[in-house]
Amino acid sequence: MIPALIVGCEVGFWVLILAGLVFRYMLHLKKTGRFLLYLTPVVDLLLLITVVIDLLRGGTASFAHGLAAVYLGFSIVYGHRMIRWADMRFAHRFAGGPAPVPKVKHGRAHARRERIGWLLHLLAWAIGCVFLVGMIVIVNDVDRTVELSNVMRWWSTLLGIDFLISFSYTIWPRKEKEHA
Template identity: 40%
Template sequence: MLVALIIACEIGFWVLLAGGLALRYVAKMPRFGAAVLLCEPLLELALLVVTTLDLKNGGEPSWTHGLAALYIGYSVGYGHYTVQWLDRHAAHRFGGGPKPPGPTYGKARAVHEWKLWIRTLAGVAVALGLLQGAIWYVGDAADTGGLQAWQFAALRVLGIQAVIAATYTIWPRKPPAAQPQEEPAAAGRER
């Protein structure tokens, strides 16, 4: 049941996001669109409540509880960022807003990657807290090995994100070389 709820929350996230952005920029109803976008955290709250109730009612801690904790952690770390990123693109595409900045290079890219690592850290902290709370909640009455495995998985994700950020710091990405422009008069004389 939890897997179906996680899938429903993910689908609901994208439906609310698409609906909110469509209302803001296509239907020209920015306040109503913002209200729809503000409903997205309710999905994670519902998932948290259902997961807690499942454990309270004697549900055996399993990988689904761990997945729910990681999903909630990801939503805390990256949910607002994802909404803002898509909002900028929708504002440009449908609302006549400025073009979102393209890819960054050098030090700016390294700083961006470390900011993403901080978001990952926030998400992992939330997931670890939820998982540890579940472990303490069920206590010795159940096997919590699956929940502990998810804690290690969250820490691995954090480590991988740190390695990615470090590579952009050590080996900064360089902008593509500019293509030389031919002058039209010079091109005509060569024929």
């Protein structure tokens, strides 16, 4: 049930974004569009509440329960950025807005963007781990929550790998390719 719920919440997140942008730019109902965009965090809240209820009713935490906390951490940190990214492209395509600026792919600016990206990942990790620890404390049964601890270890390893990759560009910046 929980894996399907996570997929449903992810789909719901993007459906609300798309609906919000359609109402804003194509139907010219800006307030309705804004309201739909503001509903995206509600999807995350429903996911968290459902996962906690499942655990409190005696469910044993699975990787999917932990993934819900990961999803929530990323959604809190990156959700606004994802909406802004989609909004810029939608405004350009349907409302005559300016073209999105391409990402810098080399040099110091690229290295800086990579470092900022890692810091955002660190923040998502911290938020997600707070939810994971919170679920462990609420359930108060090590045998039923061991998978949540495993998710924290797995995510911490990924965060470390991301650190090495992201900060490697500071030491060895990408060089602009020469055009022949």
